[in-house]
Amino acid sequence: MTVNATILSKPQVKNAGKLLAVLAAAALLFAAFLLANGADPLAIYSNMISSTLFTPYGIGEVLIKSTPLILIAVGTCISAKAGLVNVGGEGQFAIGALFSTAAGLSIGDSLPSFMGIVVMMLAGVFGGAIWSGVAGILKIRANMNETLTTLIMNYIAYQIVSYFVFNDLKDPDSFNWPQTAKIAHSLRLPRIAGKINLGILIALAAAVIVWLLVRKTKWGYSLRIVGGNANAALHAGINVEMVQIVAMLLSGALAGLAGAIEIAGVEERLRQTTGVNYGYLGFLAAWMAWNDPAVAVLTAAVIGFLSVSGNVLEISSGLPSSAISILMAIVLFAILWKGKGRKSE
Amino acid sequence: MGSDKKELIPILETVGLTKKFGDFTANSDICLKLYENSIHALCGENGAGKSTLMKMLYGVYKPTSGKILIDGKETEITPQKAMECGIGMVFQDFRLIPAFTALENIMLALPKSETHRKKSEIKKKIAELSEKYGIPVDPDRYVWEMDLGQRQRVEIVKVLMMHNTRILIFDEPTSVLTYNEVKAFIEMIQKLRENGYSIVLITHKLNEVMSCADEISVLRHGVITDNFKREDGFDKNTIVSRMMGEDTAHRVMNYREAKKHFDYDNAPDCLVCRELSLIDDHGRCIIGGINLTVKQGEILGVAGISGRGQKELVETLFGLRISLSGTTEYMGTNITKAGIHRRIDAGMALISEDPKRDNVVPGMSIYEHMVLAGAPIRTKGLGIDWNIIKEELNNSKLVHTLGVPDINRNLATLSGGNIQRTVLARAIIKAPKLLLASYPSRGLDIGTVDIVHKTLIELKKHGSAIILISEDLDELFDMSDRLCVIADNKIYGDFIPDETTPIEIGEIMLGGVKNDSERNDIVKAAG
Numbered sequence A: 001m002t003v004n005a006t007i008l009s010k011p012q013v014k015n016a017g018k019l020l021a022v023l024a025a026a027a028l029l030f031a032a033f034l035l036a037n038g039a040d041p042l043a044i045y046s047n048m049i050s051s052t053l054f055t056p057y058g059i060g061e062v063l064i065k066s067t068p069l070i071l072i073a074v075g076t077c078i079s080a081k082a083g084l085v086n087v088g089g090e091g092q093f094a095i096g097a098l099f100s101t102a103a104g105l106s107i108g109d110s111l112p113s114f115m116g117i118v119v120m121m122l123a124g125v126f127g128g129a130i131w132s133g134v135a136g137i138l139k140i141r142a143n144m145n146e147t148l149t150t151l152i153m154n155y156i157a158y159q160i161v162s163y164f165v166f167n168d169l170k171d172p173d174s175f176n177w178p179q180t181a182k183i184a185h186s187l188r189l190p191r192i193a194g195k196i197n198l199g200i201l202i203a204l205a206a207a208v209i210v211w212l213l214v215r216k217t218k219w220g221y222s223l224r225i226v227g228g229n230a231n232a233a234l235h236a237g238i239n240v241e242m243v244q245i246v247a248m249l250l251s252g253a254l255a256g257l258a259g260a261i262e263i264a265g266v267e268e269r270l271r272q273t274t275g276v277n278y279g280y281l282g283f284l285a286a287w288m289a290w291n292d293p294a295v296a297v298l299t300a301a302v303i304g305f306l307s308v309s310g311n312v313l314e315i316s317s318g319l320p321s322s323a324i325s326i327l328m329a330i331v332l333f334a335i336l337w338k339g340k341g342r343k344s345e
Numbered sequence B: 001m002g003s004d005k006k007e008l009i010p011i012l013e014t015v016g017l018t019k020k021f022g023d024f025t026a027n028s029d030i031c032l033k034l035y036e037n038s039i040h041a042l043c044g045e046n047g048a049g050k051s052t053l054m055k056m057l058y059g060v061y062k063p064t065s066g067k068i069l070i071d072g073k074e075t076e077i078t079p080q081k082a083m084e085c086g087i088g089m090v091f092q093d094f095r096l097i098p099a100f101t102a103l104e105n106i107m108l109a110l111p112k113s114e115t116h117r118k119k120s121e122i123k124k125k126i127a128e129l130s131e132k133y134g135i136p137v138d139p140d141r142y143v144w145e146m147d148l149g150q151r152q153r154v155e156i157v158k159v160l161m162m163h164n165t166r167i168l169i170f171d172e173p174t175s176v177l178t179y180n181e182v183k184a185f186i187e188m189i190q191k192l193r194e195n196g197y198s199i200v201l202i203t204h205k206l207n208e209v210m211s212c213a214d215e216i217s218v219l220r221h222g223v224i225t226d227n228f229k230r231e232d233g234f235d236k237n238t239i240v241s242r243m244m245g246e247d248t249a250h251r252v253m254n255y256r257e258a259k260k261h262f263d264y265d266n267a268p269d270c271l272v273c274r275e276l277s278l279i280d281d282h283g284r285c286i287i288g289g290i291n292l293t294v295k296q297g298e299i300l301g302v303a304g305i306s307g308r309g310q311k312e313l314v315e316t317l318f319g320l321r322i323s324l325s326g327t328t329e330y331m332g333t334n335i336t337k338a339g340i341h342r343r344i345d346a347g348m349a350l351i352s353e354d355p356k357r358d359n360v361v362p363g364m365s366i367y368e369h370m371v372l373a374g375a376p377i378r379t380k381g382l383g384i385d386w387n388i389i390k391e392e393l394n395n396s397k398l399v400h401t402l403g404v405p406d407i408n409r410n411l412a413t414l415s416g417g418n419i420q421r422t423v424l425a426r427a428i429i430k431a432p433k434l435l436l437a438s439y440p441s442r443g444l445d446i447g448t449v450d451i452v453h454k455t456l457i458e459l460k461k462h463g464s465a466i467i468l469i470s471e472d473l474d475e476l477f478d479m480s481d482r483l484c485v486i487a488d489n490k491i492y493g494d495f496i497p498d499e500t501t502p503i504e505i506g507e508i509m510l511g512g513v514k515n516d517s518e519r520n521d522i523v524k525a526a527g
Helices: A002-007 A010-036 A041-053 A056-081 A089-107 A113-142 A146-166 A199-216 A218-228 A230-235 A240-267 A278-288 A293-317 A323-339 B003-007 B050-057 B079-084 B102-109 B119-133 B148-161 B179-194 B206-212 B236-244 B255-260 B310-318 B340-345 B366-370 B386-395 B397-401 B416-429 B446-461 B473-479 B502-511 B516-525
Strands: A191-193 B012-021 B024-034 B039-043 B065-070 B073-075 B087-090 B167-171 B198-203 B215-220 B223-229 B269-279 B285-295 B299-303 B325-330 B348-351 B434-438 B465-469 B482-487 B490-495
Touching: A010 A041, A010 A323, A041 A056, A041 A293, A056 A089, A056 A199, A056 A218, A056 A240, A056 A278, A056 A293, A089 A113, A089 A146, A089 A240, A089 A278, A113 A146, A113 A240, A199 A218, A199 A240, A199 A293, A218 A230, A218 A240, A230 A240, A240 A278, A278 A293, A278 A323, A293 A323, B012 B050, B024 B050, B024 B223, B039 B050, B039 B179, B039 B206, B050 B167, B050 B198, B079 B087, B087 B148, B102 B119, B102 B148, B119 B148, B119 B179, B148 B167, B167 B179, B179 B198, B179 B206, B179 B502, B198 B206, B206 B236, B215 B236, B223 B236, B255 B446, B269 B310, B269 B465, B285 B310, B285 B465, B285 B490, B299 B446, B299 B473, B299 B502, B310 B348, B310 B434, B310 B465, B340 B348, B348 B416, B366 B386, B366 B416, B386 B397, B397 B416, B397 B446, B416 B434, B416 B446, B434 B446, B446 B465, B446 B473, B465 B473, B473 B502, B482 B502
Parallel strands: B039 B198, B039 B215, B087 B167, B167 B198, B299 B465, B299 B482, B348 B434, B434 B465
Antiparallel strands: B012 B024, B012 B065, B065 B073, B215 B223, B269 B285, B269 B325, B482 B490
16 A cells, blocks of 8 residues: 555546545445345444454455456556457456466476466466457457457356366366366465465556556557557557557456466465456456556455455345445446546546 | 618627636627628637637527627527527538438428428529529538538528528638639628628638628637728738737748749659559548659648548558558658658658547647657656656747647647647657648648748758648648649649649649640649
C-alpha cells in the first residue's frame, strides 16, 4: 500500500476517492439485502472485516487470494491501454498453470530450488503469452475481435487443462482424482510469513514495473497513443500492430505468471478447478480501476478481500458464501454508474 | 428601397442580447436589426460568437439576458416558436439523413399540417422552388450520393418549403462550396431577397459578403463592434481591420515576392511520382496514372472538390496507403514500399484533412501530442523527459507565432481552430523536407490564416517542398508556384497560376475535361 501511496498522482487520488464512495454505496445496498434476509448487516460487516483484516490468518488469506488477481488485473490494464479488451485472463492463467506444472513435474528436484522456481515461472509466463498471443495474431492478421477470441479461448484452455489432468499428467497415486501429482518440495515458492508466499511481492513488483512502463517509458507513450487513437499512432509512424501484439503478449504473460505462482505457491498441483474465476475477477478489478495499473492493485485487493470474506458471511449469517457475488455485482454496477459521463470529463 | 427602410419596424430585432457559459461571455449586449427584403451579414473571426448568436435567434440557446423582438413584439424563442415565426436556419453541418432521398428528407421536415399532401404535389413544389431560385434539387436522389453543395441545396429547399418562412439564417454557407457554386449561391440569395425574404449571413469570407449584403455587422469577442451599410459604401480594409482588431490589422502579404525567389528550372526534385494509381477505402482506383514532380522549395497547389482523392493522394505519399501501381521517388530514393516511419524519419510531414480523427488522442495534453512525429522526444534514462520537452516547446517561436494554446491543456477538449494550430505547429516544428498539407487553413480566421501562409512560405524559402491541398482557390492562387486539379479520377495540370484563372480551374474541378485532346490543349496552354 505504501508503494501505491507514493506513485499515486493527483487524478488517481481523486479516482481512488470516488472509488471508495462507490464501494460504500454498494455496501449500503448489500446491507439492505442482508436485512431483507433477516441477517444483521452491521454484525456481518464487522465480522467480515475483523476476521479477515485483523487476524494474521485472515490477512494471509486475503493476500494469497489477491496475488493472482493483481497480476491478471495489471495485465488486463496493459492490453486495455492499447485499446484491446482482453477477457482471456482465465484461459491465460490456466495455460500458464498447466505449463508451469508440466515444467515443475519434469524438473522434479533435479535443479537447485531457485533455478527450478525460475524455470517454472518462465514456463507460466510462456504459456500465458502463447494463449494471449494467439488472440493478438488473430486480431491483427484476421481482424477478429479480441474480446470474443480471448473469451472463447478460455473454454478451450479449460478443456485442455481437463484433458491433461485426466490423462497425461494425472497423478497415478490420486485414487483416480483428476489432478496432477504434487510438485517437488524444492520447487515451492518460499514463504515470507505464515502461509503468505513470495507471490504477493512478485505481483506488487510486477504492478510497479507495469506502471512505470506505461507511464514513463517511450514504449508506454506509444502504447497509450495506440489505445487512445490508433489512427493518430499510425500517422505518427508508430507500428500499431507491433505495439498491440506486444501488449497482448505482456498481458497474457502476467496472467500466466499468476498461474505459475498459484501452482508453486499455493496449490502445488493442477486441478480442473485451479484458479477458476480468477481471470474474470482480475478483469473486473482492472475495469474498476479504469485500467490504471496503480489503482488496479487496490481494486484487486478489494476483490480479494470480498472473496475471502464470503466464507465469513457463510459462517456468520447462514447465507451461502456465493451471496458475496451479489455484493460484487452491486459493486460492478456502482462502478459502471460512476463511469457514466466519464468520456465527457 | 434604401432610405425609407428606416421607418419600418424591423422584422427581427435583438436588444441587449447576452449569453454566458459559466464565467465565459460568448455574446454581450448584442443589438441587431434585420429589415424586410435585406441581406444582413455577420462577420467575425473564429470564436467571435457568431454561432452562439445564431443559435439564440433560432432558440437553441436561451439568452442569459436581453430580448428578441419579432415584428416589434417581444417573443421568447424556442426552435418550435422560431419555425412558427418564420425563421428558417441552414446549419453549417446539415441536418439531413444520408439514407433518405432528398424528397424524404424534405417531407420529414414538413409541419404536421402538410404531411397529408401527395408526394407528386410536393415534388412539384420542389421543382417550382428549384426553378425560381436556381437551386436544382433531384428529389429522388439519396443524400449520401450528393456532394456537399447539393446537400446544401436540399437543406435550403427544405427551409423554403415551409410556407411561412420569412427569415433565412445561413451559417457559413460558402465554406462547402466550390468557386463556381459560390457565385450561384450569391445569385440565389439575391433572388430570395427580391422575393421578400430577409437573410442573415454568417461568414468570414468578406469578398462574398461585400458583393451582396445590405448591411454588415462585425462581431469581435462577443460584441458587435461596427455596423456598415451599403449606402455608405463598404471598404474591405476597414472591415478586415475591425474584424481582426487594431493590433493585427492590415498585414497584406506579398505572395508574388515569395514566388520570385524560387527558381523552378534549377531546383532539385523532392518528390517524383510515376504512373501512380491510388486506391480508396473500397479498393477502387480513385485516381490513376499520376505523373507528378515536386521540386525542393516549391509549393504545388492541388485544387479539387473535396473527397475526390485528395485524402488518398496524401495518404499514399505518406505511406498510410498502398498504391495500386506506379512508383514514388523521394529525394532520389525509391520509397514506393517504404513504411510511414521511414518516411517520417526522411523528413516527410502530413497535415491531415481531419485532425480530430487522425491526430487527436483523447485525454492527452498538447505537449504530449507535439512530440508525436513532431518535436524531438527527449529521453532521460529509460523514460521520457517531459520537462525538457515542455521547456523547448514553451521557448519555441513557432508555437507562439501560430498561437498554440497553453501546452498543458487537453487537446481533445479544444476547438477545431486550436487543434488545427497545434497540428500545424507540430508538422512544421521539425522543418520537414516535404510537407503534405491538407486544408491547412480550414477553420482558421483571417488573422491566423495569414500567419499560416507566412509560416508555409518561410518553410518554402528554406527549401522545403509543400503539396498544398485546398478548396479555396484564392489561397491556391496566392500560394502555389504551380497548380494541378483533381477531377474525374485524374490529376489535370500542371498550371501556372498567373497563366490561368480561377474560373478555368473551377470548371475543371466541376466537370473535369471532356476528352483527351481538349485536356492536352489545356495542359499545353498552361505551359
